[in-house]
Amino acid sequence: MRTGLATVLVLLGCLLAAPAVVAYVLVDEVTDREAYLEAVTPLADDPGVQGAVADQISAALDEKVPGQARQLVDTSIDKFVASDQFRDAWVRLNTEVHPQLVALLRDEGGGSVAVEGDAIVLDLGVVADDMKQRFVADGVPLANRIPAVDAKMQLVSGPAVSQLVPAFDLLEKLSVILPIAAIALIVLGLVASARRGMTLVVTGFGLVVAMLLVVLAGFLARSQITAKSPAPEIAGPFYDAITQRMSIVVWVICGLGGVFVIVGGIIARRTPRAAPEPPRRNYAYRR
Incomplete structure (x- = not known):
């Protein structure tokens, strides 16, 4: 018995x-900032992540860069996402994103992570700002006159968020x-x-x-x-x-x-x- x-x-x-x-x-992994950053920082070296970020920034610059500078811009973007500068920008972005991600999961929302339309959207503004500095260093024509880059990446669909x-x-x-x-x-x-x-x-x-x-x-x-x-x-x-x-x-x-x-x-x-x-x-x- x-x-x-x-x-x-x-x-x-x-x-x-x-x-x-x-x-x-x-x-604990999601709500603890240090644990979250330790988990996502290596993603800066992931070729899939680098390619996705490069594509989004390139698309956002499509109409803001002269045609003759397009190839140089794309080359500069590829160099940037493979550099330590991108890794630093990625860490800063996720440091800013973390409290907003937690707020989103708690149905509070706001900030660089938000639900827009039918997806969770990540604002790549921090990365794009560092990218413009790289353009200047690489000698991209009129790089210092490029306006603010509105680059966003859709991560997860709205139904999945619900x-x-x-x-x-x-x-x-x-x-x-x-x-x-x-x-x-x-x-x-x-x-x-x-x-x-x-x-x-x-x-x-x-x-x-x-x-x-x-x-x-x-x-x-x-x-x-x-x-x-x-x-x-x-x-x-x-x-x-x-x-x-x-x-x-x-x-x-x-x-x-x-x-x-x-x-x-x-x-x-x-x-x-x-x-x-x-x-x-x-x-x-x-x-």
Whole structure:
């Protein structure tokens, strides 16, 4: 009876472990500025991101640059997005974007990240300003007379945003409660079990299955977001950057589940089984 109840408790804990990991790690990754910047800074070296930014700035300059300077401008843009100067501008842009992204996910909005029409739009004004300085250094004709560049990049479609905002709100509310509940149920089940080795094996398998479901859900979410994004070449890397730490935690917990299975199996084999009681015999009353 005790072991059956303990098994139910650890399975409930494993069931909660999946959303608990997503809620705790993902919310912390998005809302903590240092964690966010650490995640997205390497995107400055991603060829897909560099190409998308270069295309948007080039398109924004289409009517503002003389035709004879077009080739020189495009060459200068390509050099810029591959330089350390672009990396610095990218960090500054995301430092400015972070509080606005959090506000957007909390349905507050405003700033360089906003919903315009049917998509989340990223304003590349900071990057474009540094780009104009590069034009001057590269000798682009009349570079200092180029007006302000209104370069924007569409990241995620509006319908996806309508799903992200309530989902993030729910995750933020449960980001503390779920991990505590999952850990408490698993520990309580292990403590209460009369056959701790077998319960530990069940816990290990439960954690592995739960984390694999998180991996599957993450894959499907990425596919949906990139499919609905006007710029999948940048939406995909952004998604990977934001969820990278969560992926690491998921695989660590998978490994921990495997350890539980092995240790539980060893304990179960070494635990002597109680000898069955001999059957009681009813002796007939003799006079």
